Amino acid sequence: MNQAAPQSAPPPAPSSAAGPKAPVTRPLWIRVVSAQETGLVAVILALVVGLYFATPQIEQVDRTTYQAAGTVVADLPDGFTVTTPAATGGSPKVLTFKEADGYEYRAIENGAIVMRKFQANKFLNAANLLSVLTAASFIAIMAVGMTGIIVSGGIDLSVGSIYAFAAVVGAFALKAVVGTSGAPVEGASLMLGILVTVAVCSAVGAACGFVNGFASVGLGVHPFIITLGGMAVYRGIAFVTTGGQTIGPFPENYIKAFGKFEIFGITPVPMLLMFAVAAIGWFILSKTVFGRRVYAIGGNEVAAKYAGVPVGRAKVQLFVICGMLAGLSAAAYLGYYGAGSSDAGQGYELNVIAAAVVGGASLSGGRGSALGAVLGAIVIQLIDNSILMLSIDQNYKNIVIGLAIVLAVVVDQTKHRLFSGARR
Numbered sequence: 001m002n003q004a005a006p007q008s009a010p011p012p013a014p015s016s017a018a019g020p021k022a023p024v025t026r027p028l029w030i031r032v033v034s035a036q037e038t039g040l041v042a043v044i045l046a047l048v049v050g051l052y053f054a055t056p057q058i059e060q061v062d063r064t065t066y067q068a069a070g071t072v073v074a075d076l077p078d079g080f081t082v083t084t085p086a087a088t089g090g091s092p093k094v095l096t097f098k099e100a101d102g103y104e105y106r107a108i109e110n111g112a113i114v115m116r117k118f119q120a121n122k123f124l125n126a127a128n129l130l131s132v133l134t135a136a137s138f139i140a141i142m143a144v145g146m147t148g149i150i151v152s153g154g155i156d157l158s159v160g161s162i163y164a165f166a167a168v169v170g171a172f173a174l175k176a177v178v179g180t181s182g183a184p185v186e187g188a189s190l191m192l193g194i195l196v197t198v199a200v201c202s203a204v205g206a207a208c209g210f211v212n213g214f215a216s217v218g219l220g221v222h223p224f225i226i227t228l229g230g231m232a233v234y235r236g237i238a239f240v241t242t243g244g245q246t247i248g249p250f251p252e253n254y255i256k257a258f259g260k261f262e263i264f265g266i267t268p269v270p271m272l273l274m275f276a277v278a279a280i281g282w283f284i285l286s287k288t289v290f291g292r293r294v295y296a297i298g299g300n301e302v303a304a305k306y307a308g309v310p311v312g313r314a315k316v317q318l319f320v321i322c323g324m325l326a327g328l329s330a331a332a333y334l335g336y337y338g339a340g341s342s343d344a345g346q347g348y349e350l351n352v353i354a355a356a357v358v359g360g361a362s363l364s365g366g367r368g369s370a371l372g373a374v375l376g377a378i379v380i381q382l383i384d385n386s387i388l389m390l391s392i393d394q395n396y397k398n399i400v401i402g403l404a405i406v407l408a409v410v411v412d413q414t415k416h417r418l419f420s421g422a423r424r
Contacts, residue, residue, distance in 0.1 A: 040359065040375035047382045048124065055122040055389045062118065066095075067111035080105055082112060123389045130266055132385050133378070134336075137270035139348065140377035141329040143355035144281040145322030147373040150356050151285070152318055153298045153365030154216070154223040158230035159326050160348030162208045164341075165234040166327035170201035171247035171340025181249045193250075194258045194335070201331035202324050208234055209323020213316035223319075231349065238342040248339025259335025270332045274374060277325060281370030294318065298365030347398070354401050355380050358408045380404070 070085035079098040082105075086092045097103035097114060105112040122128070142159050149156050178193040212230050216223040260267045285291035293314050296304040305311050334340055359376025361368030380401060387397055 037360070037369065037371050037375055040372060040379060043379055044375065044382065047379070047386065051123040051382075051386050051389060052121055054386075055124075057119045058122045059117055060120045060125065060127075062116045064114045065108075065111065066114065067108060069110050071111040073105060073107060073112045079103060082114065123385070128385070128389075132381050134267065134270050135384075136374075136377045136381035137274040138329050138333060139351050139355050139380065140274045140374045141277050141332070142322070142326050142348070142352045143359065143373035143377050144277050144370045145318075145325035146352050146356045147281070147359065147361045147368045147370060148285065148294055148318045149223070149322055150353075150361040150363060151298045151365060151368040152294050152315060153301065154315065154318070155227065155353070155363070156209075156212060156223065156319065156322050157227040157349050157353075158208070158212060158234055159227075159322060159352050160345040160350075161231045161234035161238070162205050162323050162326040163330045163333070163345035163348055164343065165208065165238040166201040166204040167330035167333055167340040167344045168238040168242055168247065168342055169204045170197050170327075170331055170334055172241075173197070173200040174250060174334060174340075175247060178251055178254050181251055190254060190257055193254055197258070197334055198328065198331045201327040201334070203327065205327020205330065206320050206324040209319040209321065209326075210316065212323065213319030216319070217312040217315050223315075235342065242340075242342045244342060246339050246341045248334075250334075250338045252338075255335060255338040259332060259337070267336070270336060273328065273332055274377075277328070278370050278374045281373070285368075285370055290314065290317070295366060298362075298367070350398065350401060350405075351377075351380055354405045354408075357405050363409060 066082050066084060068085055072083040074081050074083070076096070078100065079096065080103075082095045082097070084093045084095070097105070097116075102117045103114060104117075105114045142163065146156060146159060173196050174193055177196050178189055208230065212223065212227055215221065216226045219226075256262065259269055261269050285294065293304070293309045296307065296309055297311055297314060301311060330340075330344070333344060355377035356368065356373050357363065357376070358379050359369070359372030359374070361372065383400055383404065384397055387394060387400065
């Protein structure tokens, strides 16, 4: 009986040009160069270089105080020396300063104030750059939260008023714990004051954000309307509560222990908060399920609902986060400036939205990043600082920022149309 010959497997079908293709991964350097954040860094560098050449050199004075019992100042033919007393088990320290290097001194009791005059660029100097970063920090912290809302297709116009309301409530709570200027705060009360400031301000901001989100989702009203009303309500409550008066100032050692804590000659607390919020915001938006849901809602809300995304809950959570970050920024404001006022954050809603939009957040939803929000805040603050450095009327600031928003939206829409056309 003959057995059938075994059949061999058919050869693989030739690949068709119309068949599915493996996704093309662009090289890393192309992805880096084409990223929105890279463009913002280039804009920042261009602004820095332009302002360096546009602003003049100015004379600055660096002052150092040497004051302790036993400090001796002696004149030399070409300068002077400052001899500080010996530490326990050590020897006296002799510091020599030369007049040719720009040093001079003013004698005070048990010591001297040593001064050095030098030329520095009006814009590109350490003091001004730190001032720009510090001022940008208060905006950037809120802009990270605003970016999440804009990515989802919403907006929050009340963020500046929440900032003021949280600052006022936090100031009252802080006044009850540490009092106002006068006797220094004791150690335990000092730490309690810092914790109270952060906790109360953040809680008030989160509560306002919850009201915004719940009213918008529950009533089915666009967040533009809800937060426009909230902008007036929250600031009005802050004004009525304080009677238009400033709460503070708070004890100096509280300010130096929190907002103006100094290390290596800088006050890093607002900047450290900004970087921490940016890192957490980046992680949440890009590495978590919640972040993917936010982008899905902004990309197509109807499709996100059919996919099982809890759209309403996610929107409320975004408003709570944005409000909480406004409160955290208000806590940093209280610690840095040492007082709270109902007019704090006046006009901040424009700056915060501008930072988010300039940072790449699309007002149509679906695009944006936490890092872009921080870079956008720095760009906005550099624009503000350039108006000051170039001695331009400050009344033009809002005009320039408004034009920056329009330009950012136009560029974003143009890129989107070009990208869509290329894909077709």
